[in-house]
Amino acid sequence: MSLRVVVNHEERTVASAPLTPLSTVLREEFALTGTKEVCGEGFCGACTVLVDGAPAVSCLVPVGLVEGRRVETVESLAVGEDLSALQAAMIETDAVQCGMCFPGILMTLTGFFSERPDADEEEIRSALAGNICRCTGYEAIVEAALSIRGAGAAASAVEAAS
Amino acid sequence: MSAPAPDGAPRLLLPTSLPEAVALLAETPEARPMAGATWLMRAPLRGETHPRTYVALGRIADLKTIEIGDAEIRIGAGATHAELAAALAPLPECRGLADAAGRSANRAVRAVATVGGNIASAGFAAADLVPALLAADAEIELEGPDGARRIGFEAFLTDRAALAPSTLIARVVVPRGTWRSAHARLPLRVAGDYPVAIVDLLAATDAGGLISRAAVAVGSVEPVARRWTSLEAALVGTPLDADAAAEMAKAAAGDFEGRDGADAPGRYRVQVLPALVQRAVAALAAQS
Numbered sequence: 001m002s003l004r005v006v007v008n009h010e011e012r013t014v015a016s017a018p019l020t021p022l023s024t025v026l027r028e029e030f031a032l033t034g035t036k037e038v039c040g041e042g043f044c045g046a047c048t049v050l051v052d053g054a055p056a057v058s059c060l061v062p063v064g065l066v067e068g069r070r071v072e073t074v075e076s077l078a079v080g081e082d083l084s085a086l087q088a089a090m091i092e093t094d095a096v097q098c099g100m101c102f103p104g105i106l107m108t109l110t111g112f113f114s115e116r117p118d119a120d121e122e123e124i125r126s127a128l129a130g131n132i133c134r135c136t137g138y139e140a141i142v143e144a145a146l147s148i149r150g151a152g153a154a155a156s157a158v159e160a161a162s
Numbered sequence: 163m164s165a166p167a168p169d170g171a172p173r174l175l176l177p178t179s180l181p182e183a184v185a186l187l188a189e190t191p192e193a194r195p196m197a198g199a200t201w202l203m204r205a206p207l208r209g210e211t212h213p214r215t216y217v218a219l220g221r222i223a224d225l226k227t228i229e230i231g232d233a234e235i236r237i238g239a240g241a242t243h244a245e246l247a248a249a250l251a252p253l254p255e256c257r258g259l260a261d262a263a264g265r266s267a268n269r270a271v272r273a274v275a276t277v278g279g280n281i282a283s284a285g286f287a288a289a290d291l292v293p294a295l296l297a298a299d300a301e302i303e304l305e306g307p308d309g310a311r312r313i314g315f316e317a318f319l320t321d322r323a324a325l326a327p328s329t330l331i332a333r334v335v336v337p338r339g340t341w342r343s344a345h346a347r348l349p350l351r352v353a354g355d356y357p358v359a360i361v362d363l364l365a366a367t368d369a370g371g372l373i374s375r376a377a378v379a380v381g382s383v384e385p386v387a388r389r390w391t392s393l394e395a396a397l398v399g400t401p402l403d404a405d406a407a408a409e410m411a412k413a414a415a416g417d418f419e420g421r422d423g424a425d426a427p428g429r430y431r432v433q434v435l436p437a438l439v440q441r442a443v444a445a446l447a448a449q450s
Contacts, residue, residue, distance in 0.1 A: 017171030019212060021203065041207065042200055042271050043355075055270045060203040062196075064174035065218055108270065130268025 005066050007032070008076040018064025022056075023047040025063045026073055034074035034103045045131035048104035049073050055111035057130070074103035077110065086110055089144040097135035105131045109145050121146060173215045180224055180305055180332060186217050187328035188307045193217050194327050197240065197279030200271055201286060208285070225278070225332065233338055239278025239331040243267070243291075246277055257449060258343030258362050259336065262294035265347065278331040284323040284386075287421060288356035292319070293381030294345050295334060296389060297362035303333040319386055341366040341375065344445035346438040347382075350425060358426040359383050361390075361438035365397065365446055373397050378439070383420050383431040392417055393439070402447040408440035 003014040007030060016025050021040075026032040026049070035058060036046035042057040049058045050072040058071075077084040083091070086109055090096055105128065112119065112127040119127070124145045128138065175193070177183040187193050193215035196202055205212055219225060225240030228249040235256070237246060247264030250256040266272060266280075266289075280291045281302075295315050302318045304311050306329035313321070343364040349355035360381035368374045376397040381387035396410045415435050420428025 018174035019172050019203075019216070041204055042267070045268065045270065048270055054273050056274055057200075057270045060200045060271070061274070062174065062199050062203060064176075065199060065220055067176070112269070127269055130270050 003064060003067055005063065005068070006070045008072055009070075014063055016063055019062045021047075021059045022049070022051075022061040022063050022066060022071065023058035026058065026071070032073045032075050036100055036103060038100065043130070043132070044101070045104040045108060046101050048107040048131065050107055050111050053111065053114060055108045072107070074106055077106060084110070085148045086113070086145070089148045090141070093140045093144040093147065095136060095140035095144045097133075101131055101133045101135075105133065105141060113145075113148070118150060124149075172212045175215060175217045176221050177217060177219075178221045178223070180222055180330065183217055183219055183222060184305055184307055184328055184330060187330070190215050190217070191327075195219055195282075195330060197276040197282075198242065198274040199279075200267075200275045201279060201283045219276075219278070219330070231338075235336040235338060237277055237334040237336065239276060239333060241277050243272035243275050243277070243280070244269075247272070253338075254449065255339060255341050255343060256298075256336070257445070258345040258364060259291070259294045259298055261345040262290040262347075262360075262362070265345070266290035277334055281318070281334070282322060282331055287385050287387075287423075288358075288360070288382040289387075290345070290347065290357065290360060290381070293360050293362040293379035293387040294343075295336070296379035296381075296387055297343065297364040297377040298336050299377065300337075301335045302331055303335060305330050305332040316389070319388075339366070342446045342449045344442040344449075346442040346445065348434055348438060356425065357382050358423075359431045359434050359438055360387070361435065361442050363439070363442035363446060365402070367402065371401055372399055373402065378442075380418060380435065383418050383428075383435065385421050390414070390417060402443055404440045404444040404447065407443040408436040411436040411439035 005012055005014055014025055023035050023037045026035045037059055038044045038046040040059050042060045047058045048055050052069050077087055096102055108131050124142055175186050177186055192213050194213045196216040196218045219240055225238040227238045228241050229236040243263045243266055247260050250260035280289045300315045301312050341364055345362050347357035347360045349357045362379045364377040365373050366375040376394045378390040378393050379387055380390050392414045415432050418432050420431035422428045
């Protein structure tokens with residue numbers, strides 16, 4: 001029997017071996033290259049995706065363990081040309097630089113806000129502890145996250161992601 | 163069921179019950195158990211090769227439960243760090259173990275990495291849960307082809323590498339009582355680093371505020387975490403005084419021989435122990 005995963009709301013069949021990292025499957029089988037493979041150790045967060053709605057470092061997830069589960073990547077956030085509230089806020093605060101860590105940061109915060117829509121600054125910084133950015137110093141990223149805090153904004157971010 | 167593997171690639175078997183997992187491991191000698199996979203997926207980075215077969219434990223619902231009773235807490239080995247931290251949050255005596263679960267690695271790893279996987283990884287010296295469970299006098303319920311048995315946590319740490327792969331950790335049992343606990347860890351960066359040293363302290367005080375019982379466990383300093391018995395003895399009968407405890411720790415730091423690693427040399431790990439003891443005692447004093 002074949003291995004099936006729901007990727008960005010679409011059921012996909014996986015050809016890779018079950019121990020292949022989910023990040024590799026997303027990039028090489030499905031050409032979803034928004035997910036970055038950087039440290040390969042779960043330290044940097046660049047490969048963060050949502051698995052059943054919760055942030056996971058996809059470099060450490062063997063694809064065989066997500067059989068039948070939902071995976072959302074950064075490509076799922078925008079609907080057509082409409083960015084999610086979080087993506088729009090990142091552009092608004094000029095938070096985006098090289099883009100290597102950014103997909104992971106967006107997925108971490110999207111998952112985090114779906115659980116804690118009213119999180120304060122300290123919680124947001126703590127949620128980002130597993131996403132290493134070497135460009136920005138985080139201030140603009142945190143500012144963007146704070147700007148969409150609150151049920152309405154977070155709900156629209158989640159809605160765009162679902 | 164199993165996930166199919168192309169020729170030569172390791173297989174992944176996905177049992178849904180503990181007896182089924184034990185049976186699969188017993189009948190497949192080269193198979194090894196896999197929990198959250200965060201440690202095992204990095205085997206190649208450590209120069210280790212994957213076995214031919216992994217038996218994944220994540221679909222065993224029975225392993226996910228955390229039961230909080232009056233006398234003890236029964237933690238399923240498949241509970242994640244995040245689930246354990248959330249379950250222990252209301253329990254004042256469990257601050258140490260809750261912090262060990264809730265502050266290790268980073269949020270995405272805590273959502274996946276399990277209690278059983280953390281304590282089973284014999285090569286992982288910096289595991290946060292290990293010293294926390296040592297200080298808490300936890301016991302381990304093992305399940306194997308010959309049935310279930312319960313062993314103390316220190317015995318488990320001694321035996322774990324030699325246990326048959328078909329012997330699985332079913333539950334971790336933590337006694338409850340009127341004490342306080344703290345988990346002091348030193349990562350070099352905040353962002354998900356392994357701690358270079360960990361001190362777990364669990365202590366009860368008498369009516370006069372003096373320590374009547376103390377348990378201190380040290381993790382990440384030596385290859386395997388262990389109790390700091392000379393410091394425990396020195397602390398009993400003294401008040402919760404962070405500075406005095408740091409002096410006692412300094413005097414007894416020769417008990418440890420630090421392991422050298424890429425993140426820190428062994429002597430540094432030992433050198434920071436008094437500061438971590440100081441933080442742990444201060445945390446306990448603040449909990450009163």
